[in-house]
Amino acid sequence: MNRERVEVVEVGLRDGLQMLPIVVPTAEKLRWLSAEQACGVKRFEVASFVPVKNLPQMADAAAVVKASLGISKIHVAALAPNMKGAIAASEAGADIIVMPVSASEAHSSANVRKTPDEMVAEVGRVAMMRRETGLGFRLEAGIATAFGCTLQGAVSEDEVVRLSVAAVEAGADEIGLADTVGYATPGQVRRLFGKVRDAVGDRVNSAHFHDTRGTGLANVVAALDTGIRSFDSSLGGLGGCPFAPGASGNIATEDLVYMLESMGLDTGINLDQLIETQRMLTEILPGQTFFSKMAHAGLPLTYRENSHAA
Amino acid sequence: MNRERVEVVEVGLRDGLQMLPIVVPTAEKLRWLSAEQACGVKRFEVASFVPVKNLPQMADAAAVVKASLGISKIHVAALAPNMKGAIAASEAGADIIVMPVSASEAHSSANVRKTPDEMVAEVGRVAMMRRETGLGFRLEAGIATAFGCTLQGAVSEDEVVRLSVAAVEAGADEIGLADTVGYATPGQVRRLFGKVRDAVGDRVNSAHFHDTRGTGLANVVAALDTGIRSFDSSLGGLGGCPFAPGASGNIATEDLVYMLESMGLDTGINLDQLIETQRMLTEILPGQTFFSKMAHAGLPLTYRENSHAA
Numbered sequence: 001m002n003r004e005r006v007e008v009v010e011v012g013l014r015d016g017l018q019m020l021p022i023v024v025p026t027a028e029k030l031r032w033l034s035a036e037q038a039c040g041v042k043r044f045e046v047a048s049f050v051p052v053k054n055l056p057q058m059a060d061a062a063a064v065v066k067a068s069l070g071i072s073k074i075h076v077a078a079l080a081p082n083m084k085g086a087i088a089a090s091e092a093g094a095d096i097i098v099m100p101v102s103a104s105e106a107h108s109s110a111n112v113r114k115t116p117d118e119m120v121a122e123v124g125r126v127a128m129m130r131r132e133t134g135l136g137f138r139l140e141a142g143i144a145t146a147f148g149c150t151l152q153g154a155v156s157e158d159e160v161v162r163l164s165v166a167a168v169e170a171g172a173d174e175i176g177l178a179d180t181v182g183y184a185t186p187g188q189v190r191r192l193f194g195k196v197r198d199a200v201g202d203r204v205n206s207a208h209f210h211d212t213r214g215t216g217l218a219n220v221v222a223a224l225d226t227g228i229r230s231f232d233s234s235l236g237g238l239g240g241c242p243f244a245p246g247a248s249g250n251i252a253t254e255d256l257v258y259m260l261e262s263m264g265l266d267t268g269i270n271l272d273q274l275i276e277t278q279r280m281l282t283e284i285l286p287g288q289t290f291f292s293k294m295a296h297a298g299l300p301l302t303y304r305e306n307s308h309a310a
Numbered sequence: 311m312n313r314e315r316v317e318v319v320e321v322g323l324r325d326g327l328q329m330l331p332i333v334v335p336t337a338e339k340l341r342w343l344s345a346e347q348a349c350g351v352k353r354f355e356v357a358s359f360v361p362v363k364n365l366p367q368m369a370d371a372a373a374v375v376k377a378s379l380g381i382s383k384i385h386v387a388a389l390a391p392n393m394k395g396a397i398a399a400s401e402a403g404a405d406i407i408v409m410p411v412s413a414s415e416a417h418s419s420a421n422v423r424k425t426p427d428e429m430v431a432e433v434g435r436v437a438m439m440r441r442e443t444g445l446g447f448r449l450e451a452g453i454a455t456a457f458g459c460t461l462q463g464a465v466s467e468d469e470v471v472r473l474s475v476a477a478v479e480a481g482a483d484e485i486g487l488a489d490t491v492g493y494a495t496p497g498q499v500r501r502l503f504g505k506v507r508d509a510v511g512d513r514v515n516s517a518h519f520h521d522t523r524g525t526g527l528a529n530v531v532a533a534l535d536t537g538i539r540s541f542d543s544s545l546g547g548l549g550g551c552p553f554a555p556g557a558s559g560n561i562a563t564e565d566l567v568y569m570l571e572s573m574g575l576d577t578g579i580n581l582d583q584l585i586e587t588q589r590m591l592t593e594i595l596p597g598q599t600f601f602s603k604m605a606h607a608g609l610p611l612t613y614r615e616n617s618h619a620a
Contacts, residue, residue, distance in 0.1 A: 188572070218530065296556040300492075
């Protein structure tokens, strides 16, 4: 029986590592990436092209992108907050460039010193650069703090819709909605993805949830209901939350894969092997706190049959 | 605007404490109960009436039930695996007696040394006792291992439906479905609650989820979709899982309340006060591992408005 495909995007190399006070050597990043590729993961966000002084962890962004391209069968995404970063990412050969457009004025100002509309204009400039250079990267706008902001509080749903439309008009191929600070809850997820879909159709095709308040996988279920079939996650739930010490960050890749496969969806990922890879990650990052449920609980006896049922 | 009510049932005093190697003094159990009642929790499962040699933690079950009845405005539930326990629970004055009927032959045999059908017959005897004595307790059958079993593996959905119908025919007022070992996933939850509802209507009215594999709150969302409006949980996620060392057990009450209120549902519970009460619990149980996300993350700035929106 053919099962419906769902894409799991590993963002730990970017969103997970950028939180850490230590710098992980390039070779270790690639060891992680290769191991997870072997599990069946096909899309990775591998680096962030930001000033080195802001994020020393990402100083090797170009080297990581270039080396990633040598690993077969994967799509390599990189985050770039501006034209300069996008040029560097495209020169390194990234398949996908993700540009963050924060829907919170306060977060946008604090994070990139630009207004949301100035970030949309930056997306437009990158799209123009792509046309002029004939480069083939895909361009995604990730609407950050789409579900609320620790600085500003509530974020207007109309503003999220408006920015999504504006980003598409500026040239973004894909729109993702991101719960940057772990505020999203399922009712809100259904409502907001529904509204954005009404406005931009299938261009909105991915979700980025944090599990800061335990609702991460519940939000995935809500987003699945609205037709979303691509989810960001981080192996071992690596990353934490910069706004809440001790709290968890991205949803854990192994927990996400477990839930999706158990729901009869096809991630193409071998979960046993993924859990082994998470163990490898604890060696690469000794002493690091991980937020993986599957690492503790192990697979249910019923996993095989569920993951192959419709 | 009137928000829809959802009931949160605190089961930590039973399902949380029964896992612990230490015995919590009766007075400390009542301090916990009183503090959580003051937050607005209205239904508690306070004890299990089982042989003391099996579960020394529950030796004071009758005393806890009797003292709980002195706390205003709460419904006091007690677990009883057999007629003897049900008589003791009813003599202590429990408002609600919960009898576990395991849908897994293997679990039923290991847990109560009876087959599932013998447990249904026991429910029938307790219902008969209630008629003969004229006692007013409500009788709930909790279908344990309804979503799978660590001993047996898969559990037949038809068997869960059959046992639910049989328990109602035997005299149970209410049916709850319990994911005793943390195997349930959202698709399965929607399907199974739907099937049981088709068979017994509104008699199936509560869900008991564990978060062993991270799907606890996702399963709550799935059960809400099928009309379920009562959920068991344990303050601080106390309890762990006897079948998976280091793994989490019951969903955490504060995380559940956070999600439900943020979805515009009305639990009647003050979440700030509940998080304070969880801190009190860390004093009652020093050194204990808790699995609460809200205790680390704190309330979002947007919580008030979301929890009072429709």
